[in-house]
Amino acid sequence: MRITRRQFSASVAAASVAASAGGAFAAGFPERDITLVVPWAAGGGTDALGRTLAKNAKQYIGANVAVVNRPGGTGVQGMQSVAQAKPDGYTVGLVTFHLSSYRLTGLSQLSYREFEPIMLLNRSPTGFLVRADSPYKSMKDLVDYAKANPGVVTIATSGAGAVPHLSAALLAKQLGLKFTFVPFDGGAPARTAVLGGHVTMLVVNSEEALQFYKAKQLRFLALNSAERHPTFPDVPTIAEAGFPLATLLLDWRGLAVPKGTPPDVIKTLTEGFRKMSEDADYKRLMDEMALPRANAEGEKFTAFLEDIEKALEPALAEVGLLKKI
Amino acid sequence: MFDPALLLAGFASIFSVKIFPFLLIGSILGIVVGAIPGLTATMAIALLIPFTFAMEPIAGIVMLLAIYASGIYAGGIASILIRTPGTPAAAATLLDGYPMAQKGEAGRAIGIATISSGIGGLFSALALTLFAPLLATVALRFSAPEYFALAVFGLSVTMGLSGKSLLRGFAAVLLGLSIGMIGVDPIGGFPRLNFGFAEVSGGFNFVAVMIGLFSLSEAFRQIEQMSILPPKPPAVRDVLPKIAEILGMWRIYLRSCVYGLVVGITPGVGAETSSFLSYAETKRRDKDPSRFGKGAPEGVAAAQSAENGSTGGDLLPMLTLGVPGDAATAVLMGALTIHNLQPGPMLFQERPDLTHQIFAGMISANVMFVVLGLLGARLFARIVQIDRRILAPLVCLLSLVGAYAIDNNPFDVWVTFVFGVIGWLMQRGGFPVSPVVLAIILGPMMESNLRRALIMGLGSPAIFLQRPIALFLLAVAAISLFAVLRRSRRERREAAA
Numbered sequence: 001m002r003i004t005r006r007q008f009s010a011s012v013a014a015a016s017v018a019a020s021a022g023g024a025f026a027a028g029f030p031e032r033d034i035t036l037v038v039p040w041a042a043g044g045g046t047d048a049l050g051r052t053l054a055k056n057a058k059q060y061i062g063a064n065v066a067v068v069n070r071p072g073g074t075g076v077q078g079m080q081s082v083a084q085a086k087p088d089g090y091t092v093g094l095v096t097f098h099l100s101s102y103r104l105t106g107l108s109q110l111s112y113r114e115f116e117p118i119m120l121l122n123r124s125p126t127g128f129l130v131r132a133d134s135p136y137k138s139m140k141d142l143v144d145y146a147k148a149n150p151g152v153v154t155i156a157t158s159g160a161g162a163v164p165h166l167s168a169a170l171l172a173k174q175l176g177l178k179f180t181f182v183p184f185d186g187g188a189p190a191r192t193a194v195l196g197g198h199v200t201m202l203v204v205n206s207e208e209a210l211q212f213y214k215a216k217q218l219r220f221l222a223l224n225s226a227e228r229h230p231t232f233p234d235v236p237t238i239a240e241a242g243f244p245l246a247t248l249l250l251d252w253r254g255l256a257v258p259k260g261t262p263p264d265v266i267k268t269l270t271e272g273f274r275k276m277s278e279d280a281d282y283k284r285l286m287d288e289m290a291l292p293r294a295n296a297e298g299e300k301f302t303a304f305l306e307d308i309e310k311a312l313e314p315a316l317a318e319v320g321l322l323k324k325i
Numbered sequence: 326m327f328d329p330a331l332l333l334a335g336f337a338s339i340f341s342v343k344i345f346p347f348l349l350i351g352s353i354l355g356i357v358v359g360a361i362p363g364l365t366a367t368m369a370i371a372l373l374i375p376f377t378f379a380m381e382p383i384a385g386i387v388m389l390l391a392i393y394a395s396g397i398y399a400g401g402i403a404s405i406l407i408r409t410p411g412t413p414a415a416a417a418t419l420l421d422g423y424p425m426a427q428k429g430e431a432g433r434a435i436g437i438a439t440i441s442s443g444i445g446g447l448f449s450a451l452a453l454t455l456f457a458p459l460l461a462t463v464a465l466r467f468s469a470p471e472y473f474a475l476a477v478f479g480l481s482v483t484m485g486l487s488g489k490s491l492l493r494g495f496a497a498v499l500l501g502l503s504i505g506m507i508g509v510d511p512i513g514g515f516p517r518l519n520f521g522f523a524e525v526s527g528g529f530n531f532v533a534v535m536i537g538l539f540s541l542s543e544a545f546r547q548i549e550q551m552s553i554l555p556p557k558p559p560a561v562r563d564v565l566p567k568i569a570e571i572l573g574m575w576r577i578y579l580r581s582c583v584y585g586l587v588v589g590i591t592p593g594v595g596a597e598t599s600s601f602l603s604y605a606e607t608k609r610r611d612k613d614p615s616r617f618g619k620g621a622p623e624g625v626a627a628a629q630s631a632e633n634g635s636t637g638g639d640l641l642p643m644l645t646l647g648v649p650g651d652a653a654t655a656v657l658m659g660a661l662t663i664h665n666l667q668p669g670p671m672l673f674q675e676r677p678d679l680t681h682q683i684f685a686g687m688i689s690a691n692v693m694f695v696v697l698g699l700l701g702a703r704l705f706a707r708i709v710q711i712d713r714r715i716l717a718p719l720v721c722l723l724s725l726v727g728a729y730a731i732d733n734n735p736f737d738v739w740v741t742f743v744f745g746v747i748g749w750l751m752q753r754g755g756f757p758v759s760p761v762v763l764a765i766i767l768g769p770m771m772e773s774n775l776r777r778a779l780i781m782g783l784g785s786p787a788i789f790l791q792r793p794i795a796l797f798l799l800a801v802a803a804i805s806l807f808a809v810l811r812r813s814r815r816e817r818r819e820a821a822a
Binding site for chain 2: 041042043044045047048051052055067069070071074076077106107151152154160180181182183184185188189191192193195196197198199210211212214215217284285288289321
């Protein structure tokens with residue numbers, strides 16, 4: 001039932017294309033196809049992003065980039081396989097937020113320290129939403145009600161320990177509220193539960209709500225971000241809604257290679273992937289999926305990862321998921 | 326939102342020179358991939374997404390839809406011929422399909438399987454076309470309490486697959502439930518029961534378990550009995566089922582189609598669940614349930630029609646709500662996204678032309694595989710004629726290679742091997758294997774939704790009584806369990822008398 005079997009055909013297809021085009025980029029790297037490991041199943045948002053990014057690779061980096069899905073163990077298996085791959089630049093990982101939390105939740109020792117960061121691809125702010133016919137017109141309405149009725153407001157999240165859950169928990173802690181969290185297997189089923197009126201509030205990555213925001217079936221109360229979202233310009237940030245948060249957690253996706261990859265290879269990869277991330281097809285996909293693109297390369301990406309890990313620790317402790325190993 | 330003119334335009338575009346070849350290619354590929362154990366429709370779709378990049382979106386999507394429909398159907402072919410489910414969904418087909426083939430009715434079994442899949446698939450494609458927005462509102466009324474009740478109902482029906490001893494069936498269910506608990510706690514996110522093995526941190530791979538339980542165990546049994554069984558089953562007869570035979574099973578088809586649709590719309594479960602449910606219920610309602618498992622054509626018909634009956638249902642929440650109904654539709658959703666078509670309510674408003682092309686494509690795909698399947702039935706059936714002494718080792722090899730092929734993970738080969746031994750021992754001891762498989766699927770669904778429902782109800786189990794759909798499903802589950810118990814007691818008394 002699980003997916004990934006395209007390695008073979010993708011590489012066959014890629015190899016045949018590579019054979020027909022000559023080696024115009026002769027600097028030694030890349031001499032053959034690059035593998036992009038996506039640690040999540042085919043068909044998800046991360047997969048779509050990876051595939052669109054890799055689509056036009058040939059013209060930007062001089063080699064095809066073959067996407068391989070290695071799902072399993074909430075992303076550990078795929079990311080671990082990248083960390084353990086030969087550090088020659090031919091295995092690149094599409095790493096995601098979970099890499100920041102494995103060590104803190106006790107799932108695995110794996111962290112960004114085992115990688116050479118290439119670049120941050122996007123950051124997703126959490127959205128706080130209710131059904132369009134909900135009596136709560138603003139974040140203040142909901143907070144007031146939750147204050148008066150502790151534990152009665154149910155919140156659907158995309159899963160325990162994910163950024164939206166933690167963001168809502170931090171909000172609750174700061175305001176002294178008590179929410180009842182209902183974790184689902186991902187943003188889509190959580191959204192369906194709120195659309196069906198089974199749960200009061202939806203707290204997911206903002207892009208998950210796009211279609212239903214456009215169809216006016218869900219209403220944003222606030223966005224957990226420092227600035228407004230280009231796709232949802234009318235949605236107030238959490239500070240504008242009247243509740244400035246001390247810590248802003250953001251979901252993220254980025255690219256990394258195994259520790260010990262030679263600097264010149266990293267440089268080639270960084271330049272290649274930067275061009276790929278400026279490709280029109282990729283930019284259009286990101287805009288249509290409401291994913292604001294980010295650009296932080298190398299050390300800036302590392303700094304971002306350090307910060308998020310520091311911010312995560314108290315948040316995980318708050319929801320009882322902190323279990324350092 | 327259904328528009329006949331747009332649907333006609335959709336058909337016109339599907340049958341144009343630009344798209345039709347892809348429908349044909351998709352159907353053939355789906356049949357081939359579906360029939361090969363370990364290669365599922367899901368994988369085939371995932372494999373081919375990169376090839377659709379260069380194609381017009383609708384041509385690519387129609388090809389993937391055709392793979393989906395025909396892949397789900399074709400899983401039954403390997404089930405019938407070598408007792409190896411080509412796809413997880415086809416495990417219910419082998420219960421009667423394989424005994425039919427062993428009696429020399431491989432052709433007839435494939436014929437019935439093909440027509441039944443076509444009936445189920447067409448029904449669900451039409452339901453999707455005509456009632457998508459309406460059914461989406463029905464899907465929205467289902468949430469954790471209803472999913473829990475549905476899983477309980479499923480497990481209660483499973484007990485009907487127990488065979489002679491209800492206790493042994495119950496033991497098999499418990500084994501399946503325990504296996505389903507390995508991995509990550511679905512609500513809290515804590516790792517559990519992995520005994521320190523990182524390989525099982527996400528649970529056992531379901532397909533690997535299933536190939537072991539059904540296919541490898543049968544290969545072991547054949548090897549064990551090689552010296553006493555005749556090397557070849559009887560020759561193949563009657564490929565095409567008689568029309569009267571098909572028409573005579575209308576009740577089974579009606580029930581299977583409804584099961585398929587309801588299970589399909591429920592997120593997370595798909596063809597592999599509906600086929601077992603429909604099979605078990607058909608067996609329970611038959612005048613002589615003991616015929617089942619020994620080559621009853623009704624068993625094949627019930628399993629295959631419910632399997633394909635769930636395809637339209639699985640597509641529905643994906644297209645309308647952006648929630649994939651099963652693994653295959655999750656991958657299809659990715660394909661749509663990559664082609665810049667975001668599934669959800671806006672897809673219907675902004676691109677009605679495209680949604681109707683998808684409907685037309687789905688309807689055509691279901692007709693296509695019936696034609697191809699019937700043409701190929703005689704050819705497929707020849708596989709049964711391979712000498713057992715060659716076939717049994719081949720099935721072993723296919724099972725292990727198939728297990729590796731799922732995720733390129735050598736650990737899965739071991740999983741298949743160990744479950745092959747478990748399945749073989751279970752059959753020797755008179756324990757039924759299917760309840761294990763169904764409990765592995767339904768257990769996690771039952772657990773996570775029970776806990777989710779209790780959280781939603783702020784800790785009170787009254788939530789199950791306050792919601793009519795959940796209450797109804799739980800009541801039906803209780804009745805069905807009671808019926809199974811009573812029948813078993815009666816049979817025991819008759820046996821004693």
